[in-house]
Amino acid sequence: MIKPIGSDTLQPLFVYDTGEHQALRREAESLPSVVISSQAAGNAVMMGGGYFSPLKVS
């Protein structure tokens, strides 16, 4: 298979581990928050899905 960009493994930013995912969800409820732009949301979805791997930083 063709290698992912810049790395041997794809690094999606979606939290697959259920324990970590649930903990993050809980934490998020009490964090300060901001509604991001549609473009930034699209970027996050792409990063989550591994499409922009190995980019870690929004």
Next chain:
Amino acid sequence: MTVGDALGCAEHMKMSDGSFFPVPILCLLEDVEEIRGKQRVALRDPNVDGNPVLAVIDVNAIEEVSDAEMKRMTEKVYGTTDEEHPGVAAFLSQGRYALSGPIKVLNFSYFQTDFPDTFRTAVEIRNEIVEHGWRTIVSFQTRNPMHRAHEELCKMAMDAVKADGVVVHMLLGKLKPGDIPAPVRDAAIRKMAELYFPPNSVMVTGYGFDMLYAGPREAVLHAYFRQNMGSTHFIIGRDHAGVGDYYGAFDAQTIFDEEVPEGALDIQIFKADHTAYSKKLNKVVMMRDAPDHSKEDFVLLSGTKVREMLGNGIAPPPEFSRPEVAEILMAYYKTLT
């Protein structure tokens, strides 16, 4: 990204640490009062009712982006600062505070919930390619139903590179007036795949993103993430990811030779031209392969004309559309009356 990295990507597709990325990825906000000094922030989805949390960020920095910096990035990425350009307008409509830091993502927004049969992550597409046993894979980007010209383009590319399969990878998103709804489009593409491609040689998939309409730079981004999803080849035709007259017809192909850093991408570009049915040769050809043809030698229908015909229950000629594809589209238009 930090502003520094964003500018680097805009200027020469590289971040400060030398990593390749074709376009700036910024989280631009209008108002940062709520989050100033905070270490962890929940990023809420603008496109879903109730603005649920989409991701959590570990804040590295909140920087103000100057007008000059916005202009510089706009020029380099979009090739224009004309605010009539939809991508430029969308970019500049955002705030001027750049929030940067690593993020963890909790969902895939409306792209997954609204398009559950089609949305795929790059992880899923890689896995499916492995399941299929494919080694050489062509990918094709589309927003619209595929007619014979597109079907043949995929087949030409597959033949040329001896591909095991093609991943049709559609941009999912909000409909513009006149767009065919995604389920109808997907059904039409799946029918085409079922009837006109060898069994198990087509994946019909989609992704979610706000299109930049940045022509050549976006083509590089497209190649980037098609490599990440496991594709070995990517089809780039005329005016790829462009809008209006901003880009030369084949600029989105030449950028790979002229501007993409050496060795940055392994995916290969299948450089294509418009395809259409030749009345002289009785088959679909690439226009550059028929230099002796005039417009009249092809079966050409504008998008408007096709919609008009389908809307009136008239199937386009079979040289243009497969009858089974036309049937699905006509059935949809009938529901509008």
